[in-house]
Amino acid sequence: METEKDIFKNSYDAAILAISVLKRLGCGKVNTFEQRLRSQKTQYLAQSFGVSPKYPFNLYLRGPYSPSLAFDLFKIEEKGIPTRDCKFASDELEDRFNQLKKFIGNKTTRQLELIATLHWFIKMVGLSPDQSKQKLVELKKASKEEVEFSFNSLKEI
Amino acid sequence: MINPLKKISTSEAKDLIPDKEILESVEKDNDPIFKISRPESTKDLLNNQLLEIEIALRKCDRYGVFE
Numbered sequence: 519m520e521t522e523k524d525i526f527k528n529s530y531d532a533a534i535l536a537i538s539v540l541k542r543l544g545c546g547k548v549n550t551f552e553q554r555l556r557s558q559k560t561q562y563l564a565q566s567f568g569v570s571p572k573y574p575f576n577l578y579l580r581g582p583y584s585p586s587l588a589f590d591l592f593k594i595e596e597k598g599i600p601t602r603d604c605k606f607a608s609d610e611l612e613d614r615f616n617q618l619k620k621f622i623g624n625k626t627t628r629q630l631e632l633i634a635t636l637h638w639f640i641k642m643v644g645l646s647p648d649q650s651k652q653k654l655v656e657l658k659k660a661s662k663e664e665v666e667f668s669f670n671s672l673k674e675i
Numbered sequence: 676m677i678n679p680l681k682k683i684s685t686s687e688a689k690d691l692i693p694d695k696e697i698l699e700s701v702e703k704d705n706d707p708i709f710k711i712s713r714p715e716s717t718k719d720l721l722n723n724q725l726l727e728i729e730i731a732l733r734k735c736d737r738y739g740v741f742e
Contacts, residue, residue, distance in 0.1 A: 531731075531737070532726075532730055534733070535729065535730055535733060568719075568722040568725075568726075569726075570726075571726055571730065572723070606729055607728075607729055607732050608725055608728070608729060610725065611726070611729060
């Protein structure tokens, strides 16, 4: 018999919290590739803002991607497990969540993908800003404007 | 700090990744920039504690501890 512990890749309540955060930000659905991609980038940024439990990410051609998160998103859909749109108990986390919400704003999925990828190069790999920008052009075929927009956006994280 | 992890096979990836478009990109993961294990900073650890408290509170709520 499947127990709570067996359902998700993350712990049950951590997965529910992560997906609740995604839902509050208007994503977390898995019906289309675009929805899944946006959920992935939003989760990566939510972790960078420190408002969501950690999922392990690796870099793929479409930017940072977590197979474990993909698994949990499909599981929650399949099982019909409800998530609540409630605020964080801690004011500090709620403030950071609001910063994240403002940061995501009306950014397109492409913009989130580029920002997350540039963040990966700088913060995770430890490349210099110039090396990271060059990598972004190579990997994502980003235009000069897109690179500068992504780099400036990173200053808010 | 770069610490490449073990490369996963395509068949393993198929079990994990539901999106074909992303699965195809696994071919590139022999480049160390694609797989990183970064030690957590003190700030990360403190932040994790805040999240752990949040998770614990929600779990208590789910079990009706506050009712």
